[in-house]
Amino acid sequence: MESSPSWDHEAVAAIVESLRRTPGALMRILRRVQDQLGWVPPPALPEIAHALNLSRAEVHGVASFYHDFRPTPPGRNVIRLCRAEACQALGAEALADHVRARLGLAFGATSSDRAFTLEPVYCLGNCACSPAGVINGQLLGRLTPASFDDALARLVRR
């Protein structure tokens, strides 16, 4: 069995400690772990469950319900493309084909060198500037295969 990648136990413990008394603590804890670590390590879930006096099943149920909470660490660069209707109306599907081919990745996959993760997203609220995407947290609008390649080239240069 593949062992889970290493993760920052102390950071998770500190997050749990700082938020465990807030109302609806579990979501807030998972949210902050995701934001800080970039994923929610499954081995952390029993510890969170113990701290909140919840069952492991309950915590696993919440962590696996939400699309944002990644059970595995992402690649160094995270690329998200909007696949919803407004972006489809301006060629999001053709753009997605281009990006998949360019990165050699399916949606939801991370490259074996851990350089890239490609994720779908269903609406970024940038529907007046479709097609939209996000590269490492930066929102992009009116994407074309060419402008995507430019953005990618800037990443690789850096």
Add this chain to the structure above:
Amino acid sequence: MTPIPVKIFVPRDSGALSLGADGVAAAIAAEAARRGVAIKLVRNGSRGLYWLEPMVEVATGDARLAYGPVASADVPSLFDAVFLSGAPTSHPLALGPVAEIPALARQHRIVFARTGATDPLALDDFVAHGGFRGLARALELSGAALVEEVTRANLRGRGGAAFPAGVKWKTTLEQSDPVKFVVCNADEGDSGTFADRMLMEGDPLLLVEGMTIAGLAVGATRGFIYLRSEYPHALRTLMAALAAARARGYLGADVCGSGRAFDLEIVVGAGAYICGEETAMLESLEGKRGMVRYKPPVPAVAGLFGRPTIVNNVITLASVPAIVEHGGAAWNQIGYGRSRGTIPLQLAGNLARPGLVEVPFGLTLRELIHDFGGGTRSGRPLRAVQIGGPLGAYFPAAMLDLRVDYETIAEAGGLLGHGGVVVFDDTVDLARMARYAMEFCALESCGKCTPCRIGSTRGAELLDRVIRERGGAANLELLRELCDTMTAGSLCALGGLTPMPVMSALKHFPEDFGLAAAAPPP
């Protein structure tokens, strides 16, 4: 005497940022420094004219002159021509006084009056432009009187359900529980909608004001904004707005010295569309899976942590200050039929001039799409319009004379929802869009009820077969039955309304499903 620095506005709205607004702002600052010109750079919200973004405005004596869409490379020529003299010029990007841009001049902006005009993070700017006047009046009124104003306005929920806000508020007001909550639904997940985002990024204090009034009206001292995680810019702007409001005594234990408490907290979601459904949102706020609750009890009676809770959309709450300031009767005077007031419609998809259009209810889709939207961006014929997000109907070009109000759209077999209008040209394949509707429902179903959880997956498979076999009477019969089951048997709007885009596509675009084309309109 040092000259007064020229005020230059470059939006900080995330749509503008996605088109390079930060680069333009940096180029303007650098060019001003290079020339030794004193300027004051203000990062405003967006006016919602997205085909012109990044749109730069320059304050002159009595007007603000607009230029756009501006690229960083345009900045030196703008300085040469414009920024120093502040006079309208023949620069190719000159749009004239911003208030006279036709697409803006023809709107009736109430909720979005300040968005784009002011610095969203400057509380003094907010007050100088009429902010907190609704709150000032609210502090003089009883809770019952405030509920009465909202009821008289006939304000209906802008999130999609169009439920009368006054009814919700009255129900919560009547509960004897000493602990009540106000929850703002900022989980704007419908594709083609961005009004909530624009408002939170462009005029966040208006939402603070609306929620505070809601708290005063029903006797709640705490509010939550449930914000989707896809909106990091809105989160930062809201956090700054809450801090400013707290620092100046507009939020906290003693709102404006009234002795009454109200404070707000932001909770960020985690990428689940279903959490835009109010009971799933409450579950999520409680730290659980976003599973839809059975109703009754309604949240107004037993909502967050079992307490009476008002759940309203961003735009609903942001409409409240104007209603309280000017009276519900004034709001009720504009509109069409039973849809009163203004509605911020969002034009998206294949349009030459996409953006936000706040108008009284009642204009036609044709006016909206052609006069405001400028027709398709591709220049090809318009073929379909989806109204109301992923659960809304697809209408054909022949139906553009429909009026935009809740009842008219509903009678035509659709829903206005949160006001998103997504336009497709003639390259769209409606069978594929129908399949996408089922796929989206399958991805986002909370799984509580079977028609939604299983029906959506079977629906996507069925539509794969329809697409592969170019129709097939048995396939389509099965699809109709499945949609009937989902409509009648689902617990909430996700499963219950996913058949709407599917069946409207089949009805209006049968040729895409391997059937004979619909008869042309008379």
